[in-house]
Amino acid sequence: MVFSTALRTLAERWLQKRILPQQTHTLNRKNIFIFPGLFGLFYIVMTLCLFILAINYQNNLLLFMSQFLTSLLLITLFATYKNFSGLAFHAIAVKPVFAGEEVLLRINIVHKDQNQHYGLLEVRWQNTRQKHLVDLESDSLTVRLPMNTSQRGKFKLPRVTFNLAYPLGLIRCWTHIDFDQTYVVYPARQPCPILLSTSPDEGGKEKSVTLGNDDFYALQPWQKTDPLHRVAWKRVAKGGDWTSKVFSTPQAQSGYLNIADHGVDTELALKRLSWQVDTLASKGATYGLRLNQITLAPANTQAHREACLTALALYKRETTL
Amino acid sequence: MMLEHIPVKGYRPSLLITLFYGVIATSMWSNMHFWVLLLCGCVLLVRLSLYFGQNKHAPNKRTVNLLAVLSAIALLTTSGDLPLLPIMINLLVLACSLKLMLIALRRDFYQLIICGTFLVACGFILYQSLFRSLFYAAALVFLLYILLSAHSPFSPSKARQKRLAVLLLQTLPVAALLFIFMPRLPPLWKMPESKQTETGLSETMTPGDIAKLTKSDDLAFTATFDDTLPAPKARYWRAFSLEQFNGKSWTVSDTRRHARRQLQQMNRLFTPHTQGPAISYEIILEPTQKHWLVGLDTAISADSSYAQSIWQGWDYQLTNRKPIFSRYAYALTSYPQTIRNQGLGSLDQQVNLQLPKDGNPETVQWVQELRQKYQNNRDFARALMMYFGNSGFEYTLTPPAMTSDPVDNFLFTYKSGFCAHYASAMAYAFRLAGIPARIVTGYQGGTPLNDDTLSIYQYDAHAWVEAWLDENGWQQFDPTTMVAPTRINGGFEHAARYSGELIGENPFSGLSHQGIFAYLTAFGAKMDYMWSRWFLGFNEERQTDIFKHILGKLSPLRIALLGGGIILLIVGLLTLYFMPRWRPIPLAEHQKVYLAAVKLIEGFTGIPREEKSARRYYQAIEATLPEPIGRRFFAITQYFEHREYGAPPPQAIAKDNLAQLKTAIKKHQPLRA
Numbered sequence: 003m004v005f006s007t008a009l010r011t012l013a014e015r016w017l018q019k020r021i022l023p024q025q026t027h028t029l030n031r032k033n034i035f036i037f038p039g040l041f042g043l044f045y046i047v048m049t050l051c052l053f054i055l056a057i058n059y060q061n062n063l064l065l066f067m068s069q070f071l072t073s074l075l076l077i078t079l080f081a082t083y084k085n086f087s088g089l090a091f092h093a094i095a096v097k098p099v100f101a102g103e104e105v106l107l108r109i110n111i112v113h114k115d116q117n118q119h120y121g122l123l124e125v126r127w128q129n130t131r132q133k134h135l136v137d138l139e140s141d142s143l144t145v146r147l148p149m150n151t152s153q154r155g156k157f158k159l160p161r162v163t164f165n166l167a168y169p170l171g172l173i174r175c176w177t178h179i180d181f182d183q184t185y186v187v188y189p190a191r192q193p194c195p196i197l198l199s200t201s202p203d204e205g206g207k208e209k210s211v212t213l214g215n216d217d218f219y220a221l222q223p224w225q226k227t228d229p230l231h232r233v234a235w236k237r238v239a240k241g242g243d244w245t246s247k248v249f250s251t252p253q254a255q256s257g258y259l260n261i262a263d264h265g266v267d268t269e270l271a272l273k274r275l276s277w278q279v280d281t282l283a284s285k286g287a288t289y290g291l292r293l294n295q296i297t298l299a300p301a302n303t304q305a306h307r308e309a310c311l312t313a314l315a316l317y318k319r320e321t322t323l
Numbered sequence: 324m325m326l327e328h329i330p331v332k333g334y335r336p337s338l339l340i341t342l343f344y345g346v347i348a349t350s351m352w353s354n355m356h357f358w359v360l361l362l363c364g365c366v367l368l369v370r371l372s373l374y375f376g377q378n379k380h381a382p383n384k385r386t387v388n389l390l391a392v393l394s395a396i397a398l399l400t401t402s403g404d405l406p407l408l409p410i411m412i413n414l415l416v417l418a419c420s421l422k423l424m425l426i427a428l429r430r431d432f433y434q435l436i437i438c439g440t441f442l443v444a445c446g447f448i449l450y451q452s453l454f455r456s457l458f459y460a461a462a463l464v465f466l467l468y469i470l471l472s473a474h475s476p477f478s479p480s481k482a483r484q485k486r487l488a489v490l491l492l493q494t495l496p497v498a499a500l501l502f503i504f505m506p507r508l509p510p511l512w513k514m515p516e517s518k519q520t521e522t523g524l525s526e527t528m529t530p531g532d533i534a535k536l537t538k539s540d541d542l543a544f545t546a547t548f549d550d551t552l553p554a555p556k557a558r559y560w561r562a563f564s565l566e567q568f569n570g571k572s573w574t575v576s577d578t579r580r581h582a583r584r585q586l587q588q589m590n591r592l593f594t595p596h597t598q599g600p601a602i603s604y605e606i607i608l609e610p611t612q613k614h615w616l617v618g619l620d621t622a623i624s625a626d627s628s629y630a631q632s633i634w635q636g637w638d639y640q641l642t643n644r645k646p647i648f649s650r651y652a653y654a655l656t657s658y659p660q661t662i663r664n665q666g667l668g669s670l671d672q673q674v675n676l677q678l679p680k681d682g683n684p685e686t687v688q689w690v691q692e693l694r695q696k697y698q699n700n701r702d703f704a705r706a707l708m709m710y711f712g713n714s715g716f717e718y719t720l721t722p723p724a725m726t727s728d729p730v731d732n733f734l735f736t737y738k739s740g741f742c743a744h745y746a747s748a749m750a751y752a753f754r755l756a757g758i759p760a761r762i763v764t765g766y767q768g769g770t771p772l773n774d775d776t777l778s779i780y781q782y783d784a785h786a787w788v789e790a791w792l793d794e795n796g797w798q799q800f801d802p803t804t805m806v807a808p809t810r811i812n813g814g815f816e817h818a819a820r821y822s823g824e825l826i827g828e829n830p831f832s833g834l835s836h837q838g839i840f841a842y843l844t845a846f847g848a849k850m851d852y853m854w855s856r857w858f859l860g861f862n863e864e865r866q867t868d869i870f871k872h873i874l875g876k877l878s879p880l881r882i883a884l885l886g887g888g889i890i891l892l893i894v895g896l897l898t899l900y901f902m903p904r905w906r907p908i909p910l911a912e913h914q915k916v917y918l919a920a921v922k923l924i925e926g927f928t929g930i931p932r933e934e935k936s937a938r939r940y941y942q943a944i945e946a947t948l949p950e951p952i953g954r955r956f957f958a959i960t961q962y963f964e965h966r967e968y969g970a971p972p973p974q975a976i977a978k979d980n981l982a983q984l985k986t987a988i989k990k991h992q993p994l995r996a
Contacts, residue, residue, distance in 0.1 A: 061649040062649065
């Protein structure tokens with residue numbers, strides 16, 4: 003176990019030097035690995051058996067067959083390589099997502115040479131099993147490679163493995179490509195009342211309690227203290243969990259969202275803030291954000307939303323990168 | 324990569340590979356159990372219904388496993404007396420048929436491909452005629468096509484076929500180079516010898532039994548003579564001699580076998596002293612699974628290179644050190660006038676005077692009387708032959724069974740039989756008279772294939788007698804000639820057809836002697852002969868000939884150079900295939916269109932473009948072009964600039980413009996005229 007991990011790190015280090023992180027890669031001699039696949043190895047064993055049978059039976063037909071199969075292996079070695087090299091991959095920058103959602107890496111595949119490429123290209127994240135197949139003869143060559151997220155923060159995308167065994171599956175060509183992409187995962191959204199404080203300085207004093215009766219905005223897990231008339235009975239009747247409806251009055255005025263208003267559980271506070279920023283941004287409200295030392299002045303642009311969410315994602319996490 | 328999980332419905336490769344197994348199993352029907360073929364057919368039906376979606380789910384794994392257990396038991400109980408290879412083939416087909424029902428993963432598919440290739444190889448072991456070989460080669464190509472289809476499932480099948488053809492054509496020269504120049508290896512170990520030979524000579528001859536062998540029209544061997552063909556009378560092809568008689572059956576003598584083994588171990592070589600003119604020829608023997616070789620008397624191997632594998636027997640019999648599993652080519656020289664009094668005289672005497680203790684009392688009596696009349700060995704032999712000629716004997720392939728005292732029954736009661744009966748009776752009579760005699764089995768006759776080649780079929784099998792009368796040693800007697808001279812002069816086929824016995828066996832065999840069928844049969848036989856001679860018979864000796872032809876003289880250095888040359892040649896071939904630099908880069912569509920348009924305009928205006936850029940050329944000829952032509956050409960120029968240099972796109976599509984330009988030019992009178 004220790005040995006295999008050591009081997010893996012060693013391979014990873016070697017790979018880092020060999021295939022440099024880049025957004026666009028063209029496959030050539032330097033980044034293609036080629037070796038018979040499992041089927042290819044069985045094929046070699048079978049050819050060897052046929053050869054031994056041929057010389058033991060002194061059978062020219064069988065001898066020719068074994069030599070033909072050997073030559074075929076040789077030819078497919080080159081054919082497979084030729085079919086794989088010259089492909090170029092371009093990664094499109096990844097959009098940030100909320101924790102729990104899937105990050106989607108889109109890769110455009112283009113031909114960089116005159117050759118037509120054939121076969122099914124297998125695309126997957128390195129060291130995972132979930133595979134995606136792309137037909138290289140189709141017109142639109144874009145791969146969408148999803149990845150689950152669970153934690154907030156900023157991460158580096160792992161290497162992507164491309165795998166092609168056309169024409170006969172005997173020889174496998176593959177490569178592990180680092181597209182040099184990072185992605186931000188915002189904290190998951192936790193519905194809660196919106197708490198906007200008007201002053202950037204004294205968070206706790208002038209908060210506006212915005213819980214109201216006018217506008218339904220979310221469902222929350224039911225707690226014993228919640229009034230029964232707020233329970234979402236329809237949902238309970240369908241056999242779902244007990245949830246209570248939360249209402250709010252629309253916010254007109256601008257203010258600051260402050261982490262200090264949301265208790266000691268930082269992660270929960272971040273989740274709530276994430277929800278609030280998202281909700282406020284979708285309503286077009288103007289809001290600012292205060293995360294202890296960090297203060298983002300109120301605004302209502304899309305860029306501001308992203309800045310706020312990124313700040314939430316990276317809060318006390320920046321060292322992890 | 325192909326799909327990891329193989330869909331059940333509508334997946335073409337699954338269906339094709341089932342078809343492949345069906346066809347290949349059917350082609351081996353003579354080696355297959357009928358119930359295995361039946362199972363194969365059922366699987367094909369199952370696959371068809373899955374393919375068209377009539378059944379949504381492949382059979383349950385448990386059901387198939389149960390079926391597998393049952394089939395294994397059935398196979399064990401039904402193939403007790405089959406040789407190893409057919410059992411293996413049955414097992415392989417059976418296992419694959421069951422697997423075919425359950426194709427779910429990529430792995431299953433690959434397993435089926437590997438087993439399929441093995442089946443094709445088994446086909447090559449079992450059958451080696453040209454037709455069969457081509458069939459199995461086609462099967463292999465089909466298998467590779469299935470494999471390729473699985474790896475590019477979305478391309479049109481025409482394109483796939485083309486790509487496979489390219490791949491195979493690239494492979495063939497490399498394989499041919501390997502085949503011709505790779506050194507031949509001797510067998511690594513002995514393969515299990517097969518007991519069954521449905522056709523071929525038997526090492527036991529029981530004249531009382533019904534002849535089975537003579538009805539087979541399979542090829543036994545072909546012989547190609549350096550000069551003219553020998554006369555029909557002289558075409559006695561010795562295979563081996565039967566020297567042990569128990570009153571009913573003739574068998575190979577144990578003493579002889581033992582002596583041969585000892586002599587071989589001591590490596591004592593027999594070199595007969597030959598006399599008279601020589602006949603040189605080459606024989607391509609069909610697989611017999613046995614050691615014996617055929618040859619005209621007295622045959623010795625033509626070339627010292629064959630001395631490695633052919634052993635000259637002290638009883639004038641040729642044996643190969645390895646059993647003949649595949650068609651085998653060898654060259655011999657025969658000296659028909661050799662006096663065969665050499666060898667181990669005392670052993671010959673001892674073995675060939677052996678008599679059964681009792682039985683056939685009438686024959687014993689008759690020989691005693693005859694011997695008293697003819698004290699001289701030669702006179703006695705002549706009298707015997709005369710007896711067969713004058714006593715109303717009849718030649719037939721379907722004599723009555725003679726189970727007790729067969730010689731008595733044959734000689735005095737039924738007086739009808741075929742070569743085995745006559746030879747047996749005569750050899751027995753010789754021995755009773757104190758003259759050493761034995762039965763030689765082999766082939767007699769042959770059908771000329773062309774001016775210098777004879778084809779000898781299994782129905783040409785024959786048995787005759789050799790007796791040691793005097794100091795001249797072994798002499799040949801064929802009592803059958805006295806009864807059915809046509810058997811010897813016209814060949815067996817002629818004699819049998821005359822008596823109407825051969826035709827009845829097979830309703831189709833009669834066809835092969837008429838009109839177009841005769842021509843096709845002859846043509847097929849010729850092709851098959853060429854196939855055996857140049858491909859199947861390509862052995863170490865032929866390879867050495869080629870080396871000598873290329874190198875002049877064989878020395879280690881030259882052979883090493885040749886080897887290096889062959890490797891370089893292969894590397895060169897690969898470079899040719901995969902280095903595309905020498906090929907001109909194909910023109911893009913817009914370039915083609917523009918160049919075609921320029922050609923039209925040049926023809927129309929008579930002003931060549933020379934090295935002008937597209938824009939310049941248009942400006943140069945703009946004034947001379949009449950209306951729709953100028954507009955069309957401008958559109959094409961614009962499109963070209965757009966594609967080539969990234970200029971703003973034109974409104975119209977260039978292809979249509981080219982067609983319009985053509986019609987516009989056609990309507991106009993050329994300017995030059």
